[in-house]
Amino acid sequence: MSASTFQIERALPATHHTPHGATGTTGTAPTAVLHQPSLTTTVPxxxxxxxxxxxxxxxxxxxxxxxxxxxxxxxxxxxxxxxxxxxxxxxxxxxxxxxxxxxxxxxxxxxxxxxxxxxxxxxxxxxxxxxxxxxxxxxxxxxxxxxxxxxxxxxxxxxxxxxxxxxxxxxxxxxxxxxxxxxxxxxxQRLRAARIGHNAPAPLPLTSPLAPQDVGRLSPTDVVLSPTPQPDRWQLRADTRHPVLFDHPVDHIPGMVLLEAARQATTAHLGQPCLPTAIHSHFTRYAELDTPCLITARTLTHNPTQPQQILITGHQDNTPIFTTTITTT
Incomplete structure (x- = not known):
């Protein structure tokens, strides 16, 4: 590892941790070289x-x-x-x-x-x-x-x-x-025992996506919503093979998937692409992979001269999973 890999002014903690959780350091840990241009890479x-x-x-x-x-x-x-x-x-x-x-x-x-x-x-x-x-x-x-x-x-x-x-x-x-x-x-392991390991329930079968152009996407593989018979109501579509949203195996639906669902629901609700200027989300419990998650959207502001605020909610088994308020011009 080069001496200017990280733009920091002290030794870099090693990626290995002691059994008690204390961050270790190595004798050759790099420090930043401040008098020459640094080489840039990502953190581990x-x-x-x-x-x-x-x-x-x-x-x-x-x-x-x-x-x-x-x-x-x-x-x-x-x-x-x-x-x-x-x-x-x-x-x-x-x-x-x-x-x-x-x-x-x-x-x-x-x-x-x-x-x-x-x-x-x-x-x-x-x-x-x-x-x-x-x-x-x-x-x-x-x-x-x-x-x-x-x-x-x-x-x-x-x-x-x-x-x-x-x-x-x-x-x-x-x-x-x-x-x-x-x-x-x-x-x-104790909290999630029923959701992890060999006895974990299988994820839901992948449902059909909305048309990509209806949610501001170019590819159906990036669509995280499926249609339902009711207006402004969709089923979450969690493709665990997606290389970004599911970057690694998990036992629940990641929060970033829920945020993307909120953004796509806002676009579908408004009927046009939107640039969110504010996104405020609260998560109340794990979103499970084996249970349908229903997403709804409704407008909170109705003055066309003011920024629009859309409230998006997610439920599983009639239990709230998350809420997101998206503000868009």
Missing amino acids: KEYVHRASVAEVMLTGWRRRDEHRFTVSAQWPRLHGFFATVDGHHDPLLVAETIRQAGLLLAHTEFAVPLGHQFLMWDLSVDTRPEHLLITSTPAAPEIEVTCTDIKRRGTTISGLRLDVVIRRDGHIAATGAASFNCTSPAVY
Whole structure:
């Protein structure tokens, strides 16, 4: 590993953790070379729970004080799934960047061992579209992260909240927040015993997608909604073979799939492509792979001169799974 791989100012914690969860370091851990141009690569994919290096958005991080950090990232001009929206970077790409930042800091700065499971409770993004325009080079945003509501368990943590400000070329491009809990493999095994292992129920058969153009997509493989007989009501279509939404095997439907379902439901509800300027989501329980998840959408604002707010809800067995409010111009 080269000496300038990561844009940080201290030794990089090793990816191996001790049995007690303390982050280890190696005798040859790199430090940043500040007097010459640095070489840029992504952070280890394991730190952001990705199987594919191509899906890692983060390139480095550094601690500013006890609870504040700066994380660097890179957004491609064209991504295989996070679609270009009217010449702008996808707001869901911003949401994924926030998600990854939380995981990265939990592992590297708060000693959460690799292998722990994370449960996201909420995730919000507010964007300034004029600073999300795609230009002639990849975007290199800088993410200022403040961690609060830190719940500690021994030498590690069991949960925290992060508030972020994302700057691009010195301008605020987005703000956001997220909160999550993390559990050990043993605890997760007990909580999810009926859903994991050899006795786990099989996922639902894949249902037919809506027409891609009706949900702002080009390919039916990227459509996560199936039609139902009722207007503004769809069944979630979870294709576990999708290389981005299901980057690695999981025992439930990931939160990013639910966010994409909310965005597609908003587009179908409005009957036209939309650029979300704000996405506020709350997750109440795991979305199971073997149970139909019904998605509904309704308009909250009706003044055509004001930004539209659409409320999207997801239910399984008549039990709320998540709610998302999307604001669009």
